[in-house]
Each structure stands twice: as structure tokens, then as C-alpha cells.
Amino acid sequence: MGGMGAAALLLVAACSQQPSEAPRPAAAGSSAPSTSGPGDALKGPEKVDEVATSPNVKLVVNVPPSGLLNGPEAWGTDLAFQGNYAFVGNYEGFTIYDISQPTKPSVVSQVVCPGGQNDVSISGDLLFVSVDDRRSDETCEADRGDPTSPKAWEGVRIFDVSDKTRPKYITSIATSCGSHTHSLVPGKSADTLYVYVSSPGPEPGTTTCKPPHTDISIIEVPTKDPAKAKVIAQPDIFPQGAGDQQVAGCHDITAYPEKKLAAAACFGDGVLLDIADPAKPKVLQQIRDTENFAVWHSATFNNDATKVVFTDELGGGATATCTAETPNTKGANAIYDLKDGKLTKRTYFKMPRAQTGDENCVAHNGSLLPIPGKDIMVQAWYQGGVSIWDFTDSDNPKEIGYFERGPIGGGEGMLGGSWSAYYYNGYIYSSDITKGLDVLDISDPLTDPAKKARIDEFNVQTQVGY
Template identity: 60%
Template sequence: MRSTVVLGLTALLLAAGCAAGPEPAEHARSANPGRSPAASPAQTSGGPAAGDVTHSPNVTHVANVPPAAPFDGPHSWGTDLAFQGDHAFAGNYEGFTVYDIADPERPAVVSRVLCPGAQNDVSVHGNLLFLSIDSPRRGPRCDTDPGATRVGEGWEGIRIFDITDKARPVFVSAVRTECGSHTHTLVPGDDPGTVYLYVSSPGPEPDSRTCPAPHDRFSVVEVPVGRPAAAKVVARPRISGVEDVDHPAGCHDITVYPEKDLAAAACFGDGFLLDISDRVRPKVLQRVRDEKNFALWHSATFDNAADKVVFGDELGGGAVATCDAGTPATRGAAAVYDVVGGRSLRLRSYFKIPREQRPGENCVVHNGSLLPVPGRDVMVQSWYQGGVSIWDFTDAARPREIGFFERGPLGDGREGGSWSAYYYNGHIYSSDMTRGLDVLRVDDPLTDPARKVRPAELNAQTQVSYAE
């Protein structure tokens, strides 16, 4: 965790070690051997009790794969997800897991790769997998110790793996980036032999040699697909577009829509709309701020037409309760903006889950993605202990929840819940920080058309269009 900005959950220095290899086929415990009785969408104050699972009538919990060693420690938190073919890839503060999801109701562990480093957010492209490391280590490889001999020293950035053999991923190379890599975004190049990574990181860090003030830039890493060991930083664009930035704290997430040559950057104190027609030299189209309601601009999602964008505010950094009765509905929420003329942003509304959570439950809007529903704008989104929400923002001024899944509180002040929730090939996959991989099915006339859209790969921060 950077000391000068709120980053989300506390970054921990994790134990050393590196291992990758096949494991016995470890199948999920079936969450519902058939369709479970539907829970009422109307919740009593405070939500479900500890140990309970509740959901809307149109959502079924079909599977859960609980964490296992070495990913079952008290702070071995599950993080982001990526998808390719019949496989899901789940980040964890201890490394990453490859799942076989050919049968979504019986997902199986293919391999676990022990490679500690916060947060290990993940993306995939062809035979390559990329991990974001945002905690200093003594070297880039998986078996290096955490920490640094001096402030600002040590390694952090992007690790690259070859996943040709999903049962035995192989570490290939690493790229050091200024201030590390909290998250990254995969950006296809004009040449299919090249991809870029937009590396987001917080900062500045006092007295740091690697993260000096002001920190209003992000790193662009160029990856030759056929020679990933040659990956390198090729640019460091200024995200602010101005010299007198009020809060130069870097970006948290950057979501790109390459077909539209657009990106939406959530940069802690600000939101940005970017022109990425030149992938290495993005240009700021507009910068917006919401000082009354937004504390930490966390992530962004375009609608299919790219005429709307949803920004999320991770109020409290994901570690505190912001879905309780004492927090306004416009704080810790998602905000829906119109993209006017493809070049400017106009605020239309806010959305927050309508189920009041207990004061001890960490809850705030977090990672999500579109459901490919022709003619409508529908998202699935994680809310930590607030669970998983499916909501419709077709009417930008009146967003509404249409489905949900939620567990009861962990208790004892523990942090947990859904870190990321994405729709992929007919199901919703949720990375629960402490309970592993959840698989959900939504059965609803409004969302059923999404099942026909079956992409070969999904990195949620790299949006592709679907036919309307």
C-alpha cells in the first residue's frame, strides 16, 4: 500500500517462494444440485445472517471452488479474473490459479502458481499471462523475498508467464515500472504481433527513488507477442494533461475500448476520457471531478455503443463499511456518465445496491463488466461483502438492480467478499477474497440473449463490441 493515497485493501508483504505445476483435478462443491429455492429480493435491515446465502429469484448459485493451500491463508486474498476459451485465471496475493470451466457447474483446478506479490491482478493474451505486482520485492522472480533494502528500492511491476501448458505455466520475464503496477490493461496494437499494457500505479511515495512526485503518469509496456522476454516500457504519458494537478496520485484502473479508440481512466481524484488512437501517446479529452461524492475513482466500464461510461468510487478503499445506513446512496457508488459526441462526459446518475449492509461489513462498488445484451446496458458488479449485483443502466438517469447474490457477514471485523464479478459465456464468475471462485447463473428474459455471445477471451478492462 502506498502511504500517500488510499489504495484499497492493505497491501501485505507476503511469504517468498515459487512453484508451478499440475494438481489433481479438484472440482467445485455444487452450490445448488438443481435450482435452489429463490430468496426474496426484499431484504431485512442488515442483510443475511452470518453463514447464510441469499439471492434474487432470477439468480442461481451453481458452484463454489474454495481456496486451498497455499492460497488459504488469512490474507491470501483472491483478486481479479481473466478468461480464455474453457479456462478462467484468478489472481491471488499468493499467485494465480488456472481453472477449467468447460462445465461451469463443475469448475476444476488445473494448476496453482505460487508467486507472491500484491495484488497479482491478471490478464491473458494468446499464450501469455500478465500479473501486476504492487509491493516491493528483492527481485522479479517468484522466489524472491518481499521488501527492499532501502526506501524506493526493490522490484515491482509486471510479471509475464507462458501458459501454453495450462497445467504448468512458466515464468518468462518481468518489466519494472515506476511505482509498481497496481493494475494493468491489455491494449491490442495495430500489428497483431504486438500488445501494450497500460500500467496503473499509485503514488507519489515520500523519499522514493522509483516513485517521485508528482506522479501523474502511467507506464506503457510494449510486448512483442513472439518475444515476450523483450517486453519494455516505451512511454510514460502524462495522464493529467495539465501541469497544475491538484492531486497527482496516479491512476487506479484504465479501461480501453480499442475499436472506438477510447479509454476511461479512473485516477484516484479524477476521471478521464482519453483518445487512444495512438496507443503509445494517449491524449486527454476531458477530466472530471466529483468532490462532493467521489473519494477514490477506482474503475470504469463503457456501454457497448461507447456513449456511456460507468465510473466506480471505492470510498474507504474497500476496507470499510460504506453500504450501511449512515452512508449516502451517492457515496461509494457507481456513477453513470453520458459520453457526448465521443469527446466529453456528462454526469447522469448514481447507482448503489439497495440492500443495507451491517456496519462491520466492508462494502463498496468494485470490479464488474457488461452483460452482452443487445439493445440494453446491463452490468454485473462486485461489492465486496455486499455481494454481486446485476443492474440495468439503459436509462442513464434511472439505473436499477435486476438481480443479486450475497452471503452473510464474515464477522469479527474480517474483510472479504466479491473482489471481481464478470459475465463470460453464459455465467457470472465471482472471485471471492476468502471463499474462492463462485459461479452464478442468471435466468431472466432481459439478460437471456447474452448467452448467445461467446467471446474466445475476456479481459474486463479491454472491451470489445458485440452485435446489437
């Protein structure tokens, strides 16, 4: 744990990069394609950077990468929202956008502070940033550290963003095996906030990720004095042992505090948690899908917490798993019904346009649209683009809209596409790994009720009811 002065991080304010005009969409398919998954009948665009959308989806604007967060490995990652601002993570730091005019987002500030993945969450004036990348120390100037060094660091950094033009580094908290992602869980009073930290491991021979690693880390943050944040617990959430014998721990945890529940996607397992006491989560159920799931990546509750969608990140996000040859049940979503604290699998959904063998594509980050009585998600699929799909009928999910670009070029192994796609106050915001921030609009009878909803603060891994 430690702090540092203003000189220790590089801040680039009010970058001059302007949004680009949205290109005209290429010819698009039906707004309600087949739910069978990728195949020869439906193909995504095959020309480099060619844009295709369903008739009900429009690319409003793209804000390309800019400033010092525009290098060859300055990849865009996760998003969080507060009022008129979007916070976008990047392997080299993070950017704060003014989205008061969603059709004309502008960069307010950039902070250069390397450390993959730099996933972000916002609470009040505090921005939390995950680092799952051993550094030589916790500062923003640190380089990649020797894994055997006692000074090697990875974990969670906290910034004060009360002044959006000049974020300030507050402190850092080292966590076991770092922080691949994290989730915020409110305490019983506004004075306390908990951070559930997910990370893979173990890595024998390292100082930051020693075996065993069958737990998560829980950080307690005194919101009035965040510099005193510390790890208070490391509960083992695998009563049956970890399903993946090589990599344990969790990839992502989604909390639904109002329902006193959390769903953890933990590499080889899905875990349902009771979080009535946020400092002492209890395992309700541990599930596995050894036939179809390779990497349990993330989870999303429906609005009334009677369903959970788990995603499978087959290939780790860097391979082409949306080709016509890949089974529809792999690298897909699994829909589970939730009743009386028990999960029951119903079916799978995979975005239905086959991608080329040069496009990394698999189920990735998404969010529920705020529509009472309907279960509709928007979801990122890397170079598979953005899919909007309806799972109100658990047994018959269907896509109702999409946006995607053709291959980014450069041949097999290129990393690109939508990392996260979330619905916020009337628009879909997509963090594209190499293209920057996309703003999309969907106009459809099924999704139009969501346009009326307004949220003051939005972290996808902390769900709220509508």
C-alpha cells in the same frame, strides 16, 4: 527486467480440491428492488455466510480456496478468461481453472508467486500479472523489500501459459510505483501489444515510487519475443493537475480499442482518452466529483460507447460503506453520458441492500453483459455480494438480480466478499476474496439474450463490441 528458470517458481498442478455443492438460498427479496440505495427497507443477510439471492439468480457452485493459495492473506483478486479456462489472481500467485463444464470447474494448475494484487490479463499464450507491492527482487521467491533498496522491485510479470498445466515465467518489467492494475491494448499488428499500467503514488523516500507521479506507464510487448518487453512511454494524463493532492496516478484504465477510446479512473479524477495511437494516448477530458467521489476506482463503457460508468471505492475496499447511514451517492457508481468526446454526469447507482457495520462493502469490479441494445452490468461489491443492474435509462438505473452471503465473521475489519464479478459465456464468475470461485446463473428475460454470446478471450479492462 529479468527472467528465471523453472526452479524459481512453485507450481502446484491438478489440485484435488473439489467444488462444493451450492447451498440452498435463504429467502430472497424482489428481483427488481428499489434503486434508492442501502436503507432500512432492504437488508442483506445478517447470519454468517448465509446465502441470499433474488429469485432469478442461482449459486451454481463454489470452488473453495485450495493448495498453497489458501493462507490467511491469500486473497482472491481479478479474473481473465480464454476459451475453456479462467485465470484467477491471488495475493500469493494465480490459479488456472478448467471451466469447460461451468457447473464443475476444476483446478488445472496453481503458481505461487507472491505480490499483491496479482491482477491478471491474458493474450494468446501470455499471462500478464500486476505487482503493486515492493519486493526484494523480481523473482517469485522474493520477499517484501526494503523500499529504500536499489534492488526493490514492483511492476508487471509475464508468464507463458501455452501449457496450462505448467506455466513458465518469462520476464518482468519494473514500472514507476509498481502496477496496481493494468490493461491490454492491441497494437496496429498482432506482433505488438501494449500494456497500460495504473499505479498510485508518489511515495517519497522509496526507490520505486519517486515523486512526482502524474502519469501512467506504457509497456510495449513484442508478442513473438515477449522477453524484450519494455516501458516506452510515461505520459502525463492530468492536464489540470491531479485531483488528489496526496495520491496521484491511476487506479484502473478500461480501453475500448474498437472505439479508439479509454476511460481512466485516477484516484481524484476521471479521464477520457483518445487511443487511436496506443503508444501516444491523448486526453480528451478530465473530470472531478469532489462532492461524492473519494477514490475513482474503475470504468466501464456501454456497448456503443455513449456512456461510461465510473465507480467510487470509498474507504479503499476495507471499510463498511454500504450501511443504512452511508449516503447513496458515496461508494457508488456514477453514470455519465458520452457524446462528441465529452462526458456529462446523469445520476448514481448503489446496490440497494444495507450491510452490517462488520462488512467491507463498496462499488468494485464488474463487466457489461453482451446484450445489444441494452446496458446491463454485473458488479462485485465485496461483502455486499454481486449485483446485476440495468442502466439503459441513464437517469433511472435499477437492480435486476443479486447474490450475496452474510458477514464472513471475525468482527469489523475482516476483508472478504466478491472482488470481481464478470459475465463470460453464459455464466457469472465471481472471485471471492476468501471463499474462492463462485459460479452464478441468472435467468431473466432481460439478460437471457447474453447466454447466446460466445467470446474466445475476455479481459474486462479491454472491452469489445457486441
